[in-house]
Amino acid sequence: MSESNITQALVTSLRAEIAGLAVGDRLPSARDLVRRHGVSPVTVTRAFALLAAEGAVVTRPGSGTFVAARRSSRDGSADGVADTSWQTVVLADRTMPAPSEGELLGPPASGAITMAGGYLHRSLQPTKALAAALARAARRPDAWDRAPTAGLAPLRAIFARQAGGDVGAGDVLITSGGQSALSMAFRAIAAPGSPILVESPTYPGALVAARAAGLRPVPVPLDADGIRPDLLADAFATTGARLLYCQPTFHNPTGAVLSPERRRQVVDVARAAGAFLVEDDFARHLGHGAPVPRALVADDRDGTVVHVTSLTKPASPSLRIGAVVARGPVMERLRAMRRVDDFFIARPLQEAAVELLSAPAWERHLRALANALRERCAALVTALAREVPGWLPGQLPAGGLHLWVRMSAGHDHAAVEAARARGVVISAGREYFAAEAPGDYLRLGFAATADLGELAEGARRLGA
Known part of the structure; x- marks a missing residue:
């Protein structure tokens, strides 16, 4: 047989x-x-x-x-x-972070007014410029060739100029948006189990990325002038952390801008601790008209600052193009991770980004966007003062997409559910804290609604 x-x-x-x-x-x-x-x-x-x-x-x-x-x-x-x-x-125990409260509540009902989320409404996006850039990119004879691992040289040069200082194209690695850049930076710098210092409150996506990398977020309080350098030094000394994540410009969710004197102090504190500082500069193009401070990386010559930026916020959520600026061995590690993770970013999208950022229409878009965001921010504050006077923010942001509002104790979750029942989607503040929140907050967005009328109607419903 x-x-x-x-x-x-x-x-x-x-x-x-x-x-x-x-x-x-x-x-x-x-x-x-x-x-x-x-x-x-x-x-x-x-x-x-x-x-x-x-x-x-x-x-x-x-x-x-x-x-x-x-x-x-x-x-x-x-x-x-x-x-x-x-x-x-x-x-086994390789768990992923829990979903946010918004995800637990499910998708908004049809016709709901969205005052949550972190992207521009379609009416604020440069859709015509994006379409034209994509069409021009598609006509390039090498549009479908393999892209360099670090990204197209012209695109890297553009991001280098935006970063400022003596940053060069060789210091730039193109990424698939800002979230991917954060994930890469966290995994490249810190080993699983290590602490990572974060502002309190901070961007929930950074907390998720840090925990997914096996890191332990440790909160450091901030005030109207940004993260507090004195408490930051204490946190480094207490935890032995070698990594700080912060948003110096138009912080999400508070809108705070790190003051000029603190910008140097924060970098010096990180350098003295022998630590990296990951600068999330997602909102550089989301100012409301006032001058925007230089990026921290522009004045850093020692490789302390790892700078992260993206085009998804000022352009479109589907323009998944971002960049990391870094110097020294950490950049070599980031490039090695790129070769392991996905080899390179799709060339047609990179070519389209080059076309978009090189066209005069991009600067016109940024000017129009600044005016629109300033107008929407003022309109929402006026509507809240009329409909829900107890929900006015402590300070008005000079940039960004949101208002940060303190609530009476124990009312943030109830407010989110009640708003949803009335067809308005807002974000509870607790998911923006790495540990226990010092109070109850709401984040109210003014960029995801269709127009000023919808913002006013959203405020009216919240007043109910």
């Missing part, structure tokens, strides 16, 4: 045996089957592999082979629901 026939005969015998067992029962060991059927260990291994492929058994190294959940050929399981419980053991 051929080896294949011997294997098939053993499979048939085991199928009959499995039919009389319950799910989870252990099958005889390979040694028992060799002795009972007079076959070789290789034959037993092949038989178990065939049965596993059929979904009849599951093999657990070191434990044995067990009867799997019964499956039908029509829907994959006896009751129509796939059994993925085995994954719990494999994934």
Whole structure:
């Protein structure tokens, strides 16, 4: 009898045996089957592999082979629901961060007014300029060629000029948006289990990225002038952290701008601690008309600052183009991670970004956007003063997309649910804190609504 026939005969015998067992029962060991059927260990291994492929058994190294959940050929399981419980053991304690409150509440109802989220409404996006840039990029003869790992040289040069100082194109790595850049930077700099200092409050996406990298966020309070250097120095000394994440310009969610005297102090404190400072400069193009401070990286010559920026906020959420600016070994590590993660960013999108940023329409868009954001911010403050005077922010932001409002104790979650019931989506403040929040807050956005009329209607509903 051929080896294949011997294997098939053993499979048939085991199928009959499995039919009389319950799910989870252990099958005889390979040694028992060799002795009972007079076959070789290789034959037993092949038989178990065939049965596993059929979904009849599951093999657990070191434990044995067990009867799997019964499956039908029509829907994959006896009751129509796939059994993925085995994954719990494999994934062990490698948990991902919990979803935000907005995700737990589900998608907004049709017709709801969105005063949450962090992207521009379509009416504020440079859609015509984006379409023209994409069309011009598509006509390039090399548009579908492989892009360099670090990104297209012209695009890197543009981001270098935006960063300022003596930053050059060689210091820039193109990324797939800002969130990807943060994830790369956190994983490149800090080992799992390490602390990472963050402003309190801070951007929830940074907290998620840090925890997904196995880092432990440690909050450092801020005030109207940004993160407090005295408490930052204490945090470095207490935790031994070697990484700080901060948003010096138009901080999300408070809108604070790190004051001129503190900008130098914060970098000096990080350098003295032998730590990196990840500067999230996502809002550089979201000012409301006033001059925007220089990026921290522009005055950093020692490689302390790792600068992260993106085009998704001022342009479109689907323009997934960002950049990391770094110097020294950390940049080499980032480039190595790029080669492991995804090789390079899609060239057509990079070409489109070059076309967009090089066209006169981009500067016109930024000027119009600044005027529109300033107008919307003022309109929302006026509407809140009329409809919900207790919800006025402590300070008006000079840039960004949101107002940060302090609530009465214990009312933030109730306000979010009540607003949703009236067709308005807002964000509770608790998800912006790495630890216990010092109070109850709301984040109210003014850039995701269709127009000023919708903002006024949203405020009226909130007043209800």
